[in-house]
Amino acid sequence: MRSWKPSKCRSAWRWAWNATPALALACVLGGCGGGSEWFPLEVGRSWTYTVRTGYVTYVESVRVERSLSVAGKKGYELAGPMGRSRVAWSSGVLRAESLPNARFDPPLPILIADGLAGKRTWSGSLESPEGRFEAKATLEQSPESIRVGVKRFDAVKTRVLLRYGGRRIEALTWYARDAGPVRQEQRTDGDLDVAMELLGGQ
8 A cells, every 4th residue: 555556546545535545535525515514624634544454454644734726626635644635626526636646637526515315427537657547437425324433423425436447446435424534445346455444533
């Protein structure tokens, strides 16, 4: 997980907290409109996660570094050990312009602001250290209750499925109201790459 390779696509989907990657927390933060309750954001806010890859488990944090323009909208840049991500809300959807070592044109939809069941489709280009690829993706979300540690959350589960270069990358993320992403799982061609759970935030 310390370098991005499309065959594993780990850092690309870190929570757009860092994201993951994800998609990079892929991780995904926003701070305007109805989306703020599912992913509250302000400069200086941070989250800490347990990260599991294979037989290795460790702790990582991500911090909202600054606000900036993303595709003409007010957005945010997030930074963590895996790299930086840039996200913004547009027309009620949180979109990622970049995740660690991956850039999307146009920005990739990763969360619908109202927290209700919904679906979005996307097509565009993905740029990585290995080159530029034509890509397609779908975002689907629905309400779902989830337990993380000793806490149970009424959450929104999102599923982002990205296809490019013969690869199939799937990121499942659970967002809790007023807490943001509390769990994420990422798979490449059906194999689990990484799983993350929230330890705390401030």
